[in-house]
Amino acid sequence: GEDVEQSLFLSVREGDSSVINCTYTDSSSTYLYWYKQEPGAGLQLLTYIFSNMDMKQDQRLTVLLNKKDKHLSLRIADTQTGDSAIYFCAESIGYSGAGSYQLTFGKGTKLSVIP
Amino acid sequence: KAGVTQTPRYLIKTRGQQVTLSCSPISGHRSVSWYQQTPGQGLQFLFEYFSETQRNKGNFPGRFSGRQFSNSRSEMNVSTLELGDSALYLCASSQETGNTIYFGEGSWLTVV
Secondary structure, three states: OOOEEEOOEEEEEOOOOEEEEEEEOOOOOOEEEEEEEOOOOOOEEEEEEEOOOOEEEEOOEEEEEEOOOOEEEEEEOOOOHHHOEEEEEEEEEEEOOOOEEEEEEOOOEEEEEEO | OOOOEEEOOEEEEOOOOOEEEEEEOOOOOOEEEEEEEEOOOEEEEEEEEEOOEEEEEOOOOOOEEEEEOOOOOEEEEEOOOOHHHOEEEEEEEEOOOOOOOEEOOOEEEEEO
């Protein structure tokens, strides 16, 4: 079965780097995603990585994928107070034969940025 | 380009009633999926639609149903509401299968 795990809390000082880790179990995942959720809001797509890539960088965000260990990480450089939110890791799993997919999410990591 | 739009944003219903939630995907997106978010269970997949066809369904009872219209707009319906149905219901859209998936702001449902 599919399962995505993340640590629940992370606290960093403003200006430092944040690293949020995630492990997943389904080796057939095609895409892996990071979403951000602020209080009372929906999910904001931060970035995603295709399963045949090792790394993707997008401004302050760096995603690393270790497919052998099924480990995904999100690094946020120069973390700001506005980065305080819950971050969800998700894997996209195809539904065979139908061309469909579904996302399986971790429980989310609450990032607190200390000014 | 407008994002994924969900209506209503907030609603309160009584046990036993039914509710319909609406989702307008990003223009050009043909795949729409629905998720339920609760503090206890986290984010769980409900169903996915593409070109008016339900292609995939999560592990939810038959009280949860949905449909998609020819303009890709989607609705989901929950009948015979239970207290445990109180949740944030999120709609997501994508152009094709499983690449960039964008979510709406959600519909907050409270069942009393």
